[in-house]
Amino acid sequence: MMDGEPRFVVKRLESEGISELEFKRSMEILGKVRHENVVALRAYYSSADEKLMLYDYYSNGSVHSLLHGQTKNVDWETRVKIAVGAARGIAEIHNEFGGMLVHGNIKASNIFLNQQLYGCVSYFLFSNMAKTRLISTSSDVYSFGILLLQLLTRKTPAAVNLVKLVNSVKTKERAANVFDPDLLKHPSIREQMIKMLQIGIRCVANSAKKRPKISEVVEMLADIDISSRVSRSLDSMSQEGKLVFLEDVNVGPVFEIEYLLEASAEVVGKGSFGTSYKTILDNGSIVVVKRFKGVNPTFKDFQKHVELFGRMNHMNIGRLKAYYYGRENAFVV
Incomplete structure (x- = not known):
């Protein structure tokens, strides 16, 4: 066809x-x-x-x-x-x-x-x-x-x-x-x-x-x-306020939210929805963290969208590895 x-x-x-x-x-x-x-x-x-x-x-x-x-x-x-x-x-x-x-x-x-x-x-x-x-x-x-x-x-x-x-x-x-x-x-x-x-x-x-x-x-x-x-x-x-790692994704070591916030980061892009940072993990792996600003969805709406995106698996789409939603911050890895 x-x-x-x-x-x-x-x-x-x-x-x-x-x-x-x-x-x-x-x-x-x-x-x-x-x-x-x-x-x-x-x-x-x-x-x-x-x-x-x-x-x-x-x-x-x-x-x-x-x-x-x-x-x-x-x-x-x-x-x-x-x-x-x-x-x-x-x-x-x-x-x-x-x-x-x-x-x-x-x-x-x-x-x-x-x-x-x-x-x-x-x-x-x-x-x-x-x-x-x-x-x-x-x-x-x-x-x-x-x-x-x-x-x-x-x-x-x-x-x-x-x-x-x-x-x-x-x-x-x-x-x-x-x-x-x-x-x-x-x-x-x-x-x-x-x-x-x-x-x-x-x-x-x-x-x-x-x-x-x-x-x-x-x-x-x-x-x-x-x-x-x-x-x-x-x-x-129960996952609100926690860094949630998606299943079936090779993310290397699992770490807490404090580690990600304190890790050295380099700004790689800014947009109307927030800023993206390049972050190097302890094992040498490099991830991009997208921190949102000016976006205030409910936790359920935020989780629904990131989990839907997380199911996508295509060579031309960046793979979502984890997400976080808290009172002051919301970002994806």
């Missing part, structure tokens, strides 16, 4: 046992499903020996790529948003056409990330297209439970029997043994993690009758989402 042109993903369907008339009828139904957490089917192609489905392209990639690719740290808020978005998308699919729609193939590689990093489900089936009667709304819930366990453990179902792993956990204390070590670094989210683990265990129950409906799962995850936002707000408040 040329830059600026729409991008799509082409899904080639194994069409054995599906008549062309049945396929076209199914595509017309699937194409009417429109929801913010469902990847839209935009077009299809059908012939005697070829059946294709055309979907929107998501530049942030799949949940599988995020969890098991080169991304070092995946924060808790992102994992919660993935779970909430995917659950809402599946619930929308189950609600369509009197329950005749099922996803049939829920897995991390079929869940994509939208611009807000919520999960969006793709590649679902019309019930008549399913090759086996084992595919149902209940089996979708089971597969979604596996996805929750992946988000919590960052292990792949192909490498570890996730159901056996979590079922071996009998107490909240032992539950910590199954979580991704990166999540365990943040004690404030431990209760939320355990709640999501309990939801996942219910979803993968052996008996289909004991599994919750996906609509119930959406409500349970919504409570975790609210708790996650509250925790993040409290964490933000």
Whole structure:
């Protein structure tokens, strides 16, 4: 595709046992499903020996790529948003056409990330297209439970029997043994993690009758989402008046704000928003400190903007390493 042109993903369907008339009828139904957490089917192609489905392209990639690719740290808020978005998308699919729609193939590689990093489900089936009667709304819930366990453990179902792993956990204390070590670094989210683990265990129950409906799962995850936002707000408040280093950035030694203010500095630029200084750290590393003047945002607004900028990673954009917001000073490194 040329830059600026729409991008799509082409899904080639194994069409054995599906008549062309049945396929076209199914595509017309699937194409009417429109929801913010469902990847839209935009077009299809059908012939005697070829059946294709055309979907929107998501530049942030799949949940599988995020969890098991080169991304070092995946924060808790992102994992919660993935779970909430995917659950809402599946619930929308189950609600369509009197329950005749099922996803049939829920897995991390079929869940994509939208611009807000919520999960969006793709590649679902019309019930008549399913090759086996084992595919149902209940089996979708089971597969979604596996996805929750992946988000919590960052292990792949192909490498570890996730159901056996979590079922071996009998107490909240032992539950910590199954979580991704990166999540365990943040004690404030431990209760939320355990709640999501309990939801996942219910979803993968052996008996289909004991599994919750996906609509119930959406409500349970919504409570975790609210708790996650509250925790993040409290964490933000605790960072006011501190030098905050961004994750996944090689900043060399971590130091206190007093060191940065007392270090020798050379003015390298002045502008309407403040002055930039060249500062040499103890290890010889050189950073630029931008001190703001005449700019008085709230701490939450300041943090929101610097963290958004901090996520940018491009060879032609200076990398934000840390920031500080206090009563008398606000600057970025």
